[in-house]
Amino acid sequence: MTPPPARRRRTDPDRAPARSLLRRGAVRRSQMITTYGVGSLIAVDHESFVVSGLDGADTHWSEDESPRIHERRLARLLDVQYFRLPPASDETSKDGVRVRRFPVMHFCPECDELRRHRDFNPPPGRSVCGTCEVDLVPSRFVIACEGGHLDEFPYWHWVHRAAGTGSPTAGQCGGTLSLRTSGRSSSLRSVVVSCSCGVPEVSMEGSFRRNALKDLGLRCRGTRPWLGTSVPAEPCGHAPRTLQRGSSAVWQPVLKSALSIPPWSDGRADPLAEYWEELRKLNGRHEVEMCLKFLFKGESPVPVDEVMALLEAEREEDPEGEEAPTFDHRYRALRHKEYERLRAGNDERARSRDEQFVCETPLGDPAELHPLGITGPMLVKKLREVRALKAFTRLGDADASTEGREAALSTSELAWLPAMEVRGEGVFLRLDEDRLQEWERSTRVAARAERLRTAHERLMRQRATDPASVPPSPAGPRMVLLHTLAHVLVNEWSLDAGYPAGALRERLYADDTMAGILLYTATSDSAGSLGGLVAQGEPGRLALTIRAAVRRAEWCSADPLCVESDASGIGGTNLAACHACVMLPETSCEHNNMLLDRALLVGTPEDPRIGYFADVLS
Structure with missing residues (x-):
């Protein structure tokens, strides 16, 4: 850097x-x-x-x-040309x-002065006090708001708050701020700020209260230091909150991802990355052919027939029945197309040497999975996923189903976004639709899922810029079931097959027409492409894994508190789920360890029949 x-x-x-x-x-x-x-x-x-x-x-x-890297389906979703x-x-x-x-605020541990970095007169290229020649310490505290803005902690206002916040001489008392630690404890009460103008010294105790800065009459100034000092501040009406500089609440990424699936997965369409919007506006093969000749000053690197097939494949992902589809509609359409491709696989004879998606039916008998309510296993022997940084949020975890309060990565519109590509392997499986629908009809099952949905929508409304436009929560019986099943399988493979839990990742396909899970290697190191995960997807071995995972989920070291919990997790968005049973590293989970309920897998002591796998346990 x-x-x-x-x-x-x-x-x-x-x-x-x-x-x-x-x-x-x-x-x-x-x-x-x-x-x-x-x-x-x-x-x-x-x-x-x-x-x-x-x-x-x-x-x-x-x-x-x-x-540059290319993934047309994701680029179209995020309205960029490439990554x-x-x-x-x-x-x-x-x-x-x-x-x-x-x-910018630093303090010197030798003389205890608290001031801007440049006011210490450090030598060029060094961060030391020009007088004491000891390393300066950056302020431990910053302030941020839910609009994504970031600013310095207002030390002057904090120490002078007894004199009134409306003073016209704010920051101009002529004194020098000092910060020291009393050493009596490690709490904020021992961190003391003072000013040489004579006001009484105060501790940092209470500075982390939600309304601490609002009570001082301070509002967010809308500053965005990552964009430079010359960028004007944005209007902002949020109240800022104090955070520790290293807190995870200071920055959370908003990531969007897509799998490379045919016909985009062989890389042949990459030379056309910057021209798709123009090509989509053309009518008929003749216009496309003439446009290609003009763009490439002669023969196109991609044959016209292939371009027409790619345009048709792109139109198939347009959300049906939506005149002005939202981001959420377009993202669901992208997932639907991936689900169709994972179910169908791809024919080995139709694959080129550069194909980045290889999905095959296992050699074993899938009937071994039918007693478990599992069907359609597929071995994804080769896959490529592109993950792009769309934006970021502050003071809250990025939620896959909301778009509000996202901070921009630049001041101007960009034709690209930063992204990473992951190549690995995975196992895809589906739930038996007939058995799933019968299980979903249970009123007790629906009641548990409704509790999660209500809590999740309440949380999304709290975090959204416009609470009235918050999309419905994806929480439903099948989604919570699939999500929890994915977690217990990852935990089982981490114990039985030697995969670190952080090296595996889930991708859920859950709505009225989908009920599938893709578990795949989430890293590009040696754990991602050795074939070990694909071997776990053979029906015989997969059946043993599911049985063992479900039986392991039947008991948690935190029971009975865990299984009898009325609400757990962020905002009550989990029920029977904790770090001792089904939670994963957050890099492996699509929903930040929310919308989990172990009871929908194995039931509860009072009502074991609400578990989808109750027959397996009995």
């Missing part, structure tokens, strides 16, 4: 910097999507930075270190992911 150049340094934006910028540490490429993406805070040694926005990244990200991998730079690289110093 590299900080932005100083303002006085001017370079030609069309070429690389004249000299290498200062380096401030390194992170893995995948972390630039999931952990340290645009707008996040990152600690490097004793310094703290915010990852800069994507404005200008097209020019200072090298094409060799940050190549780019975050740069993988080395010691000879002139640039990388840029960062900016944040928070």
